[in-house]
Amino acid sequence: MSGDLRRWWPAALSTFVALWLAVLTLVVVRTEPWRSEHPGKESVDAGFARDMAVHHQQAVEMSFLVRDSTGDESVRRLAYDIINTQANQRGMLLARLDEWKLPKTSREPPMAWMGHEMDHAAHGGFRMPGMATDAQLDELREAEGKEAEVLYLQLMSAHHHGGVDMAKAAAEQAEDRELASLAEGMVSSQRSEITLMASMLKKRGANAG
Amino acid sequence: MGSKNKSKTADARRARIEEMRRADAARDRRHRIFAITAGLVILTATVGGGWLLFSAAEEEEQAKAAPVRGEKTWDELDRDHVEEDVDYPMTPAVGGKHNPVWANCDSEVYTKELKEENAVHSLEHGAVWISYNDKASAGDVKALTQRVERTTYTFISPVSGQSGPITLSAWGHQLTVEKASDARVGEFIDKYVQGEQTPEPGAACTGGVPA
Numbered sequence: 001m002s003g004d005l006r007r008w009w010p011a012a013l014s015t016f017v018a019l020w021l022a023v024l025t026l027v028v029v030r031t032e033p034w035r036s037e038h039p040g041k042e043s044v045d046a047g048f049a050r051d052m053a054v055h056h057q058q059a060v061e062m063s064f065l066v067r068d069s070t071g072d073e074s075v076r077r078l079a080y081d082i083i084n085t086q087a088n089q090r091g092m093l094l095a096r097l098d099e100w101k102l103p104k105t106s107r108e109p110p111m112a113w114m115g116h117e118m119d120h121a122a123h124g125g126f127r128m129p130g131m132a133t134d135a136q137l138d139e140l141r142e143a144e145g146k147e148a149e150v151l152y153l154q155l156m157s158a159h160h161h162g163g164v165d166m167a168k169a170a171a172e173q174a175e176d177r178e179l180a181s182l183a184e185g186m187v188s189s190q191r192s193e194i195t196l197m198a199s200m201l202k203k204r205g206a207n208a209g
Numbered sequence: 210m211g212s213k214n215k216s217k218t219a220d221a222r223r224a225r226i227e228e229m230r231r232a233d234a235a236r237d238r239r240h241r242i243f244a245i246t247a248g249l250v251i252l253t254a255t256v257g258g259g260w261l262l263f264s265a266a267e268e269e270e271q272a273k274a275a276p277v278r279g280e281k282t283w284d285e286l287d288r289d290h291v292e293e294d295v296d297y298p299m300t301p302a303v304g305g306k307h308n309p310v311w312a313n314c315d316s317e318v319y320t321k322e323l324k325e326e327n328a329v330h331s332l333e334h335g336a337v338w339i340s341y342n343d344k345a346s347a348g349d350v351k352a353l354t355q356r357v358e359r360t361t362y363t364f365i366s367p368v369s370g371q372s373g374p375i376t377l378s379a380w381g382h383q384l385t386v387e388k389a390s391d392a393r394v395g396e397f398i399d400k401y402v403q404g405e406q407t408p409e410p411g412a413a414c415t416g417g418v419p420a
Contacts, residue, residue, distance in 0.1 A: 024259070
């Protein structure tokens with residue numbers, strides 16, 4: 001008997017190991033544990049994607065308003081640029097949320113993902129940094145010509161400052177490399193637009209206000 | 210005397226050999242039992258653990274795909290743009306033919322009834338419509354209004370013709386609740402704001418009919 005055992009012992013062992021590996025492979029392939037490694041609902045990545053999509057949407061809205069209010073070529077062109085860039089980027093951000101199967105809304109206040117308490121009073125409640133109020137949008141809607149241009153440039157400068165803060169935080173803290181890279185791009189292009197708008201305001205005898 | 214000793218020694222040797230063989234066999238048997246038991250334990254743990262992981266992953270997927278408890282759904286809703294009024298089979302309407310102009314739906318608060326034909330277009334753009342009648346308490350209306358004010362792609366309006374106090378509608382989905390504190394309000398919003406049901410993802414909630 002013991003002689004038999006010694007003979008079939010290696011065969012039995014190898015069969016067992018092979019079976020065990022097969023089961024393991026099946027389990028890993030079916031559960032895809034690497035896939036559940038996408039950013040979570042309250043991660044920096046998801047928070048940035050949600051909040052920046054809303055932030056960008058307002059920049060697009062403001063740009064449409066100014067294009068309807070003035071014939072000035074340089075302001076209309078800047079607005080055209082912002083519309084296209086930010087609308088497209090907003091689409092990219094929303095697509096990441098779809099990819100990660102995360103909701104577009106959150107119970108947390110905006111910017112909670114930035115990891116520090118937002119001063120709600122100073123920032124007017126649930127408003128994101130640099131966002132225009134409804135009253136300011138109405139003002140922009142009703143303004144015409146140079147008045148509209150100046151108001152737009154001032155509102156958009158504040159808007160961009162807020163956007164840069166958000167994008168910088170995401171560039172530094174996001175898990176997803178592509179998202180961090182997109183955020184980095186936002187930081188540099190919005191910074192250069194801030195500089196451009198400062199000079200456009202100066203030409204109109206105004207400042208960022 | 211000598212042969213007796215010889216046979217005794219032989220016996221003793223045989224006995225010793227027998228004993229060694231028995232010890233050997235016993236040891237082999239112990240080893241075999243140990244190996245088989247260990248093998249079974251490892252296999253069971255792997256299969257069991259794998260099955261647990263598998264069913265947890267399945268559960269998560271299913272939970273994400275599951276409807277909100279108590280919601281009604283409609284399939285194959287028409288999407289045509291029409292100028293005339295539409296007779297919708299449910300109140301508030303959740304889809305079907307609608308007006309070419311959407312109702313503004315980005316955190317928009319309506320205090321007067323709005324045209325369903327515009328609201329339906331907003332649902333097509335991925336917005337969630339929260340509606341109430343006078344069965345809803347003032348406190349609930351205030352809470353829901355505040356929620357809409359800080360949630361993108363939602364809008365709120367009175368709908369006197371609806372049956373329940375508070376209704377949430379998305380394209381093809383509708384939920385009626387008694388109180389604003391119902392946890393399903395949040396679930397519906399999380400699931401359907403710019404959610405998978407949106408026929409026209411990316412479409413605007415501004416630039417339409419204002420409140």
